Amino acid sequence: MDKTGLFWKKMPLRTYLMKEEARAPGFKAQKDRVTLIMCSNAAGHLLKPGLIYKSANPRALKNKNKNALPVYWMHNPKAWITKVIASDWFHQCFIPEVEKYLLSLGLEFKVLLIMDSAVGHPLDLLYDGVQIEFLPSNTTSLIQPMDQGVIRAFKALYTRNSMQHLVSAMDMMENFTLMEYWKKFTIATCLTVIKSALKEIQKETLNACWKKLWPDVIHDYKGFSPEEIHNEAVSKTVILARLVGGEGFEDCTEEEVDKLIDAHSDPLTDDDLLELTKAASEEETAEEIKEDDEGLSLERLGVIMRTQQQLQSYIEEWDPFFERALKTINGLNSAMETYRALYTTMKKPASAEQNNLVLRVETQTLPRTPA
Template sequence: MTIAEKVTLLDMLKEGRSYAAAARHFGVNESTVRYIKKDKANIRKTAAITFSRSAKRVVTARNKMIVRMEGALAIWIADCRKKNIALDTNTIRTKALSLYENFAAKEPQDDDGDHAEEDEDDVLDEPQAGTSTDSQPQKQRFSASKGWFAKFQKRFGLKSVSLHGEAASADTTAAETYANETFKNIITEDGYKPEQVFNMDETGLLWKKMPSRTFLFKEEAKAFGFKAFKDRVTLVMCGNAAGFLLKPGLIYKSKNPCALKNKNKNLLPVYWMHNPKAWITKMLTSNWFHQCFIPQVSKYLLEKGLPFKILLLMDNAGGHATDLSHEGIQVEFLPPNTTSLIQPMDQGVIRAFKALYTKNTLADLIACVDAAQDDEDETFNLKAYWRQYTIATCLQNIQKALKEMKPATVNASWKKLWPQIVYNDKGFTPAEIQHCSTEICAVGCDNWR
C-alpha cells in the first residue's frame, strides 16, 4: 500500500470504521490494518513531507534541513523537466549541495536536536545519541554523496531513462595481432619512449546537443525529447603515451564566424581550421600535421630533453592523408576496424573529454535557469538559450574541459596497446568514464568521418 492509501485507511479508522471493514475495503488482512494503525504517527509524518504520491516507504525522523533540501530539489527537478532540460547524476548532486548550503546559511541553528535515526549517507555534524561530543570527533557535513543520491532516488521515485543509444563492433583478432606483434616490434626495434609515441584521432562534437538521458519521477509516463540544434564541429585529438595532450584542432564550417570577429585565432585554445561541412579532409590533415602537430611536439620534446624522434599512430579513415612525412617522424596506420579496441584516443580520452565538456555546458545552462528563477523571470526559454550559445562559448567550455583532463587518463588509454608504460596514478577510472558516457556524454559520441 502507498502512503496515501495508508493515510486514507487511518482516516477511516478515525471516523469509527472497524478494522474488519477497513481490511475488506483495501483487500488486506485485519492484522495489516492493526499494524498500520500502530505506526500511524510515522505514516502521517511521512505523508506530510513526501513529494511522491506513490511513495510506499515510511521514513523515520531525519535532519530537517536535509528534508527541506530534498523537497526543494524535487521541485527543481520537476521544473527542469517541464523545460525539457536533461539532468544527470552529477548535476543533481551539485544542486543538492548548493541548496543544502543555502539552507544552512539561512538557518544554521536548525539542525539542533531534531534527529532520531539518520540514513547512513546523510552525513551531519551532530553527535550520535548516547555519546559525548568531547570524546567523539565531529562528522563531516552533508556532501551529496553517491549513497545519498541512491536513497534520494528511492525516496522520490526518481529513475534514469535513455533517450537514444547505439552500438559498435570491431575486428578483435586484427587488434590483438597488431598490439602483440606489430606495435611491439616497432617499439622494440626503434627504441621509442612513451613521450615520443603519439596517437591522433578526430571526433564529431555536437556542441549544442542535450544529454541522451535524464531523470524523471515515476508519475511521468515518459520523457519527451527536445529537438536541439545540430551544430557540429570536428575535433582533432592527439596525445602521447606519457599522458601529454596536445592542443586539439577544431574544424568549423566558417573561416571567420561572427562570434570570433576581430579575435586572434592563434590565441584560441584550439588550432582553428575550417571546412564547409566541418569534416576532416586530407588537406586539413596535412595542414594540422605541419602547422599544429610538429611545432607542439618539437617544443614538448625540447623541454623534456629528448631527441626529435616520433611515432605517430593514426587510423585509416578516408579523410586522413597517407603521404604525411617529416624527418624524424614515423607515421603508422592502425588496421581497419580496430580503433574502438586499441586506438588510445578511443579508449577513454575522447569520452572523458566529451563528458567534461557536457558537464561544463550543462553547468552554464543550470546557472542561467537559476539566475532566471532568482530574478523571478518566468520567460526562460531553452530554445532561445541555445541560440545565444555561440562557438565562442563552445571554445570556453572546451578550454575548461582540457584543463580538467588528467594526464593519468591519457596515459591509462594506452593500456590495451602498450600496457607496460601505464602507471598507477588514478585518472578517470573505466567505471567513471562509462558512467559519464552513459548519462551525460551525448555530444556526438560516435566518430564523424
C-alpha cells in the same frame, strides 16, 4: 591521433529545448557539428586539439585572435576532416607543438605518430624526425589509445560543463529564460566549455588509455581511469540538470546522459550534411555584409575602465569583510593591468592628434598682423 565528431549544441532529447527546436523550421542547431582532432602521448601529454568548424569566420569569433583559442582552428563546409585539413593539422599544429614539448624535456626531435587508416588522412606526410604508422583496418575501437576512453571521457566532461555553464547563467543573469540563453550559446561559448573540459583531463587518465597498445608503460593510477572520469561526469550532469528544472531536466537520468554522449558518434545523413553546408554558406554571407566591428576601440576600453571602477566601488561599499574586499580588488587590478596598459598606449596618439587639431584651429583663427 584520432578524430571525433561533437554535436556542440545538443541536450538530452526529452528536454523542452530539443522539443522546441524540433518544431522550429530551418537548420537544427542540435545537428551543428564540429570535428575534433585529439592527440596524446603515453606520458599523458595532450596536444591542443584541432577543431574543424563549418565556416572560417563565424560572427561569434569576430575580432578574436584565433591563435589564442584553446583549439587549433580549421574549417570545412561539412565540418569534417579532409586530406588537406589533415596535412594542415600535421604541419601547422602537430609539428610545432611536439617540437616545443620535446625541447622543454631536453629530448631530440624523434617522433612516432600513430594514426588510423581512414581515407581522410594523407599518405604523403613527411617531416624529418617523424615516423608515421597506420593502424590496421577495423582496429581503432580495439587498440587506438584515444579511442580507449579518452574521447568518451572528454565528451562526458563537455556535457557536464555545458550543463554547469547553463546553471551558472541562471544564477547570474537577470530575467533569465532558457530559450534566450540557448539562442546565445554560440561557437564561442562552445570553445569556453571545451577549454573547461580539457583542463579536467589528467595525464594519469591519458596514460591509462595506452593499456591495450603499449601495456608496459601503464602506471595503473587509481581513480583516474577514463571510466571513472566518465561516470563521475555523468552523475554530476544529472544533478545539474535537476537544478535547471523543467521538462526533461528535472527527471533527467544517467542513461539519457549516456545516450547523449554516445550520440556524438552518430553520422549525419546526406540531408543533414546538405543543411549544414547551406548553414555554413549563409553564415559566411551574413558575415560579409555586416559592417566591420571596431573591436577594442579607445572608447570601448574607456567603458571597461569605468566599469571596473564602478565594480570596485560596489565591493568597497557593500562587502563587510575588509580583507576579502581588499583581496578581490587587488585581484581585479592585477587582471585589468593588460587593458590599462593598452588604454594608455592607445590614448597617447589620440591625445597628440587632439593637440594638433587644437593648434591648427587656433592658428587658422589668429588675427593677421597688418603689413
